[in-house]
Amino acid sequence: MSARRGKLWSRTVFLLILVTVAGVVLLPILYFLTISFASNYEAYQFPAKILPTFSYPARLRYNADTENYTLLLKKGADFEAVKTTSDASDFSLYCKSQLNVLISPPAVQTLFDRAKASDQAVPIKLRKDFFRNYVVFFILAEGTMRALFNSLKAAGWTILISLVLGGVTGYILARYKFRFSTTFSTSLLVVRMFPAVALSLPLVVYIMRMNLYDTPFALAIVYSVPNIALxxxxxxxxxxxxxxxxxxxxxxxxxxRLKTLRxxxxxxxFPAIVASSLYAFLAAWNDSITALIMTNDNPTLALLVYRTVGSSTIPNLPAAGAVVLLIPSLVFTFIIKNYINQLWGKVAL
Amino acid sequence: MSYLKLSSLKKTYPNGVTAVKDIDLEIEKGEFVVLLGPSGCGKTTTLRMLAGLEEVTEGSIVLDGKDITHLPPRQRDISMIFQSYAVWPHMTVAENIAYPLKLRKMDKRAIASKVEEVAKICKIVDYLDRYPAQLSGGQRQRVAVARALAVNSKLSLMDEPLSNLDAKLRVSVRTFLKEIHRNTGATTIFVTHDQAEAMALADRIVVMNEGRVEQVGSTREIYNECGSLFTAQFMGTPPANIQKVALASSRGRLVAAAGGGEGAMPLDLGDRSAFPGMEGLIGNEVFLAVRPENIAIGEPDGVNEASIEIVEPQGAYTILVTRVLGGEWKIMLEGDVDFRIGQKVSLKIDPGKVMFYDAQSTKRISLS
Structure with missing residues (x-):
């Protein structure tokens, strides 16, 4: 009986820890995702919402004395006046820029007419254009697609260079014993201790001489330096x-020998190769500092997001950019995850 | 011209260690030869040189009239069973067996039927689609055997293939290997440090020590006619009783006195007529070797009396430990005999089975 109770106890504690850890990890991500879908109006609200919204509970009131219309949005138990105008296109513009709601001036006019006919504030439904921030990000951050391809190219080259050079080094370290082989393998890690900036600044001179400046390949060379060691x-x-x-x-x-290798x-x-390429990919994909130094007209996506952060005062657009940046690496990680613990015949080796 | 000929084979590693010093060996087609010796005796290195996995420093290897000394492994037409089985974990059993055949550019249908055939012999037909990790050690061993069997090579090498199996399985796989050899007649070289394995399997045993061949011969020769003190010490469980003695003659009998002479009773070996050609050795110091089973026990009669110190029953036989000539001697008696510790007995040594070795060279002194 007591053994059973002990089991229940440990299960409960285990579950509590699990939920806490999941909360600590998942809540910020969820919040981040919500922000990326938030309109400017929502981004300034406090307390912030945990889940993204799809529409606004709103009312439209006709002010007979001033002959204009007031938009009221629900805030807590009450409604808050957010915009008062008599012009339909002004109203439409406000909806688009502040609320991420796309509504044409004629449609606004219909709403105006409905409000005018009633002596009370009429409930209206404002449906959010859910992916508005992402559309804006791609419009605003010019050359997003090109930056995406630059990022992919840089990541691809980094994986290739790291795997070929690092893999060969790894094989030699594993199979051949030579003098200072342990010293050598330890010293490989020293390379990783250098900050990326310290590496890229001197390297940029050579990159320029090689006529590789401002190319994804040049970036890959810099990214590969610490990754070869890893x-x-x-x-x-x-x-x-x-x-x-x-x-x-x-x-x-x-x-x-070659056939044996192959x-x-x-x-x-294979599992090690996959794991290493994941590291190489993430290193290349997430970097913006090196890209800032090494590129000019051909930025990577991470650098582009970084620039958007700098030019925006509201967090929702950069958040959208960050999610754009996150998706490919998530996809890559999930595809590759299956291969990291490669098992033959479902039995661990 | 023998089928496989090793001539003054020598292996020195880059770090200066010489693992194999000057090995000469000739092996006939279809022979099952076992390289036997303690660890570090160079038996595995010799095998690996035969496989081409180890560079030959000096000497030559000729297989079926072709010098293969410096050929890469793939051009030697050999098969091998490794200590760790070396079954590829990322291939199914069928793929493992088929891999060498694919490399030999056999066509698909021939490969399939060959795989089927050897799988039947090795009783692994039911596991052909499994991965090695799903098999037991014994089954993996059978896959390794099947793989080697399928290629039908000129020479079959086995590097301690039974040492990773448990004791019970080892005996059954041993029988299985012998059966396969009887059916295929493949020329086989088998490396082991286990003399029971060697004696059970071999047509000829090559006893090796410190990179040299100590003795080559059949199980019977190796066991009963040990050419050197090393072989006498190495072979047998327990090994031969060995003592440095001074030979003397006393009233028509050959007597051995302890070399140290610490007052131990001299050992009566038997009537001098049983040792022809011993005249020259009287008074000399030699090594005396007597196998435990070549000593019988009788009621104490004043000759070769000793007291039993330890009794080790083994079921089928019993090992008695006594003190002879100041040293610890083991006696092996058939059956489960009943002796008390401290009991006085007389030792009866079979004169025909006594072996003498030169005190300096440790080589056998043959009686003519």
Missing amino acids: TAWITSSIFKGISVELEEAAMVFGAT TITLPLA
Whole structure:
């Protein structure tokens, strides 16, 4: 009986911890997502909403004495007057810019007429253009698509360079014992200790001489520097775990060294390769500082978001940009996640 | 011309360690040869040189009339079973067996039927679609055997293939390997440090020590006619009783006195007529070796009396530990015999089975 109660206790505590951790991780993300869908009006409201809204509960009142109309939005239990105008197109513009509501002046006029016919404030429905911020972000941040492609190119090159150089280093560290091999592998990590700026500033001179300035490839070179070391570490530990006898068996049974690498070693190291490419991708994708130094007319998406943050006083547009930035890396991570714990026959090796 | 010939084979590692010093060996087609020795004796290095996994420092390897000394492994037409089985974990059992065949550019249908065939022999037909991680150690071993069997190579190498199995399985797989060899007649070289394995499997055993061949021979020869003190010490469970003695003659009998001479009773080996050609050795110091099972026990009669110190029953046989010539000697008796500790007995040594070794060279002194 007491054992059962003990189990219940531990389950409860476990669940509480789980919920807390999930809350700490998920709530900010949710809030961030909500902000990215918020209109300017909503972004200034306090307390902020946790979930995004799709429409406003609103009323329209005709003021007979001044011959104009007042828009009232629900705030708490009451309604707050937010806009008073007699001009339909002025009203329409306000809706668009402050509320993310698209409503044409003739449609506004119809609402005006309805309000005029009633002696009370009439309830009206204002439906939000849900993805307005994203549309604005793509319009406002000029060349977003190009920046997206630049980011993808830089990330692709970073993955390639890191995997080839880091993978080879990792294989050598795992398979061959030479003097100072441990010193060498430790010193690889020193490279990672340098801040990106410290690396990119001197490198920019060489990049310029090589006529690579302002290209995604040049960015990839800088991103690869710390990533080669990381890839070497990740892959060498996996290569060490792959028994040499597996490779020898392939060679005894008729495979060349290259064939052995291709059909035995690399497939077995696949999880490490995938994990390393994820790191390389994220490093390239999330960087804006190096891109700020190394690019001019060809910014990456992260740099573009960074610039939008600088030029905006309301958080909703940058939030939309950040979500745009987040989606590809989320997609990439989720695709790749399945391969990180690659199991053959669903049994851990 | 023998099928496989190793001539003055030598291996020195880059760090200066010489693992194999000068090995000469000739093996006939269809033979099952076991390289036996303690760890570090160079047996695995020799095998790996045969496989081409280890660079040969000096000497040559000729297989079926072709010098393969410096060929890469894939051009040697060999198969191998590894200690860790080396079954590729990312391939199913069928893919594992088919991999070498694909490399040999066999056509798909021939591969499928070959896989089926060897899977039947190795009793793994039901597991062909499984991954190695889903198999037990014994089953993985069978996959490794099937893979080696499928390629039908000129030479079959086995590097301690049974050492990762539990004791019970080891004996059954041993029988299985012998059965396969009987059916295929493949020339096989098998490396082990386990003498029971070696004796059970081998047509010929090559005893190795410190990078050299100590003795080559059949199980019977290796066990009963140990060519060197090392072999006598290495072979047998428990190994031969060995003592440095001074030989003497006393009233027509050959007597061994303890080398140290710490007052221990001399050992009566038997009538001198049982040791022809021993005249020259009387008075000399030699190593005396007697296998535990070649000593019988009788009622105390004043000759070779000793008291039993330890009794180790083993079911099928019993091991007695006594003190002879100041050293600890083991005696092996058939059956579950009943002895008390401290009991006085007389030791009867089978004169025909006594072995003498030169005190300096430790080589066998043959009696003519």
